[in-house]
Each structure stands twice: as structure tokens, then as C-alpha cells.
Amino acid sequence: MSAISFRARDTAAARTVRSADAQLSPRWHRVADGLLAVFVLAMLALMNLMIEREVIPYHLLFLGLTLVYGFRVWPLLPTLVVTFLVTVATGWILVVHQLQDGSSRAEFAEIPLMPLLFLAMVWHARRRKAAQDQVELMSEERLAIFERERDFFREASHAMRTPVTIAVGHLELLEPAVDTAESAEDYAIVLRQMDRLSALSTRLLALAKLDTGRALRYLDVELGEFLETVARNWRESADRDWAFELPTVPQIVEADRAWLELALDALIENAVHFTAPGDRIRLAYERSGRWHVLSVADAGPGIRAGDLPHVFERFWHRRPPSAAPMGSGLGLAMAQATAQAHGGRIVAGRAPEGGALFQVLLPVTRDADPTSG
Secondary structure, eight states, rough: OOHHHHHHHHHHHHHHHHHHHHEEEEHHHHHHHHHHHHHHHHHHHHHHOOOTHHHHHHHHHHHHHHHHHHHHHHHHHHHHHHHHHHHHHHHHHHHHHHHOOOOOOOOTTTHHHHHHHHHHHHHHHHHHHHHHHHHHHHHHHHHHHHHHHHHHHHHHHHHHHHHHHHHHHHHHHHGGGGHHHHHHHHHHHHHHHHHEEEEEEHHHHHHHHHTTTOOOOEEEHHHHHHHHHHHHHHHSSSSSSSEEESSOOOOEEEEEEHHHHHHHHHHHHHHHHHHHTTTEEEEEEEEETTTEEEEEESSSSOOOGGGGTTTSSOOOOOSSSSSSSOOOSHHHHHHHHHHTTTEEEEEEEETTTSSSEEEEEOOOOOOTTTTTO
């Protein structure tokens, strides 16, 4: 998943710039056109007066046209009409002066040359404007798609949460009536699928919130205590060979603790899905330059090289080696979005244990106190 907030800012900025230009252009375009008309008439008058030196205002005239057109692209027909009229007026003055004084330095070759150079610039400017308009249109279309996707996530998650909660409550009421091995298995399957739906709605809502660019609630989080809490929760809930490498000195990071825990839980849950009871899962911390690195490594089958570019895509799945049900396809995408919202990222690779390795990189905001601990 790409940086959601970055995408939103880019597309919104493009739309804002275009809107502001549309609001200001009618007034300032009229002012620019009026000033240019005065300038052109002034240069024509100077050309008429400056015999033998008429090429100076002549060149200034076309220079003014070129500069203004670079900022103010007129429609094609008025551009051609203005170019034709200016060419006729300036050419007439140059020809008359040449006939009056054969020693004039004006050359007839400049009569078609300067308009042609101006029209070449017009062609390039129109191509540039057409490309810019296309980019802005594509940005607005992408923004519209992004907003529809975000609204869908938010509405779908809210629509799912209530019926799922009600269904799980009724299932728990039916548990005492489960009296055979077959019905117990059916009951467990239904309850597991409802848990998956609950996780799906939670992560859809989380992604919708991140997509809005809503500011996180940054507080000082001590990573040692934070990782110890996460480790304790998972050690008691999953039968794995847990290994923990926690920081030996306090490490403070500015983060939203709840969101950070949600992201790390998604990575650990992924490791649990791809390992069997008794397999190694390692949760570790290290400092690497300007980054805090939180690692989740496992002894599962790992990630194939061809799958690495896709692991953070929404609704993309790696199939577990066992018959265990697949997850929502949103956990890793949500974790990546959370890391990016904190100014970091998550990278995936191969762990020393032979399985998958996910490393959460968070920017260092302050150095650890060497006297602490």
C-alpha cells in the first residue's frame, strides 16, 4: 500500500491550485491582455519613429508577446489572428523604412522569421498546457476514486460491525446447546468465521481513518515497555516458541501507541498464521542509524521473491501452508499505512529463522539516555 496521506495531499493540492487559478484568471488575464496591447502599440510607434533602429522595438515587441504567452496561453484562433496582425504591421514598417533609406539595417528575412519563432513557442506552450491539463484531470479522477474507496471502507466497516457483534452474541448463547462432536466442530467454524468478519470490519475502519489523513495522537512511547506488553499478550494466546530481544536502555519514540500496537499485532498475527505450534517467532528491537527497528521474524515458509512486491497490497493473500483459514488481506496494508503515518515504513524480507521477516522502521526523535537503565 502506498502512503495514503501523501497521495491525498498530492491530489488535493492539484485540485486546489487549479481552483485558485480558475478564480484569479479572469481578472488578471484581462489586465495582462490590456497591458500587452498597450506595449505592442508602444513598440509599433517606436518602430515608426526609430528609423534605422527599428529592429530594437521590433525584437522587444516579439519578446513581450513570448513572455506573456508563456504565462497566459490564449485560444488558438485569437493567437493566430494577433500574430498575423502584428506580422503585417511590423513588416509594413520595416519595408517602408527599407525603401526610404537603403542604409537601414533592417532585414526583410526577419519579417517571417520572428513570427515563426513565436509560433514555434506557441506550439510548445500549448503542448505543455495540454499535458498539464491531462495530469490535473487524472489527479482529480484518482482523487475521486480514492474518496469513493475511502467512503466504501468506512461505510462497509460500520455496516458490518453491528450485525457481526449481534451474531457473535447469539452464538455464545447457543454454546451450551452444542452437545455433539460434529456440532461442536460446526460451532467452532462459524465462530471462527465471525471472528474473521469482526477483524475485517475493524481493519476496514482503521484504513478508512488513515485514508482521511486524520492526525495521530502522538505521545512519548517507551519501546521496551511497549514491546514487553505486546510480547506478554501474544505469549499467552498462541502456542509458539517465542523469543524476545528487547532494548536494554530506554528508547523513546513519538507515536500513537494504540495505532502502533494495532500494526505490530497484525505483523505478529501474520507470523502465527504461517507457523505451526512450537515454531519460533521472534520479536526484536534494534537501533539502526536514525531508525528504531521493530522486527517480527518467524520460522515459517517465508515469502517468495515474486510475492514481495505485493505483500502490503490490500486484499492480497499469501496462502498459509496448513489448512488454516486465510486472513482479511488488510492486516499488512493497515500496518504499512500506520508506519507511514508515523514517518516510517515496513520492509519485508527473509528471516534468519528461515521464514518471513517484517521490520518496522520508526524515525528516531531523541537519543536514549546512556545513564538510564
